[in-house]
Amino acid sequence: MKELSRILKEKTPKSKIRELFDLAAGRSDVISLGIGQPDFDTPEPIINANKAALDKNITHYAPTRGVPELLQQIEKKLHDFNHIETEWNKNIIVSNGGSQALSLTFASLFNPGDELIVNSPNFISYFYLGPFYGVEVKEIERKDDFSPDFEQMRDAITDKTKAILINSPNNPTGYAMSRSELDELMQIVLEEDLYLISDEVYENYLYDGMEFFSPASREEMFERTITLNAMSKLYSATGFRLGYAVARAEIIDLMEKYHQYTIAGTNHAAQYGFIEALKMENTFFDDILTTFRERRDTAHNRLIQMGFEVVKPKGAFYIMPSVKNFNMTGQDFSERVMKEIGVAIVPGHVFGSYSADKLRISYATEIGKLNEAMDRLEKFMSNL
Ligand SMILES: Cc1ncc(COP(=O)(O)O)c(C=O)c1O
Structure with a gap:
């Protein structure tokens, strides 16, 4: 058969984010900090x-x-x-x-x-x-x-x-x-x-x-x-x-x-x-922003307490800690936390050539679940 699209075959890898979610398939215990969408209902x-x-x-x-x-x-x-x-x-x-x-x-x-x-x-x-x-x-x-x-x-x-x-x-x-x-x-x-x-x-x-x-x-x-x-x-x-x-x-x-x-x-x-x-009135977003700021602060503070090097986000709903102090790549880290503690976190290398030592955490997740994920992460870190 003649060759199919080279650009799609060679230059475009399958989404690593999707691969991560495949690992979660069939598991009801997984908390996702992977997804890039807000958790409130469409108005x-x-x-x-x-x-x-x-x-x-x-x-x-x-x-x-x-x-x-x-x-x-x-x-x-x-x-x-x-x-x-x-x-x-x-x-x-x-x-x-x-x-x-x-x-x-x-x-x-x-x-x-x-x-x-x-x-x-x-x-x-x-x-x-x-x-x-x-x-x-x-x-x-x-x-x-x-x-x-x-x-x-x-x-x-x-x-x-x-x-x-x-x-x-x-x-x-x-x-x-x-x-x-x-x-x-x-x-x-x-x-x-x-x-x-x-x-x-x-x-x-x-x-x-x-x-x-x-x-x-x-x-x-x-x-x-x-x-x-x-x-x-x-x-x-x-x-x-x-x-x-x-x-x-x-x-x-x-x-x-x-x-x-x-x-x-x-x-x-x-x-x-x-x-x-x-x-819709612009004010519709005020409460949402208050909630997201609280989550941002929670995620940031808890990651710092666990010993991550992490920059405090100024916007969006993502935070990107580094794992280089723990002798792991972002990919190793994200695979291990998914398998061992059921937390889905996207490895940094997905986002370009300079972030293989990082993770992307989405905090568009309600605060109870975010805290539960951070508790699991804390336990994981203390056993490293
Ligand atoms: C920076 C950025 N641009 C564009 C998009 C795509 O947006 P949409 O879901 O509306 O296609 C995303 C989605 O995650 C994004 O993060």
């Missing part, structure tokens, strides 16, 4: 609007870019929250989650041979999307506190470099860039005539009074920034599979073409759920 107005749309037989193809009412609601949200000025029928496209907003971005920006710069560790898909579009992804190791290393970043730029991709607040490190770091980054992008891809899916998960800032809100950045977002993490609606990309009209036009021939639009009825989500 009722969202579910009701989706159901109502189905009751009205909204079951046929949606407009390729998304339902106009949704695009208008996103335009309003971008203005009110992100201070990004857009025109709904020019600058926005609705996607299948943040994931497809990413593939639309890769498809519309890159030509084979282009280079993309990302901080590492970082979200897994950034590394594996590159080969599909012939893009070389250059990893810049984060500093010990997970802040970006701008000097290394500048050194890595060549005439092939087309874009820098950031995700702040970040999966998996929990790092959130300060305003002065974002200023420095924007300066590099402008000086080097690059594009900036800003993945903002955790924009609302920021602790200790940090405020979110969207680079595309700066006028001179708008034309060179692609802003990505999703319903998934903010509204605990990962299964809705809805997100969006924001960019100048020429880029959105290209995205629409790719969208047309690859997925022909997103779920029609679900878009009415997204409209209601965006109409």
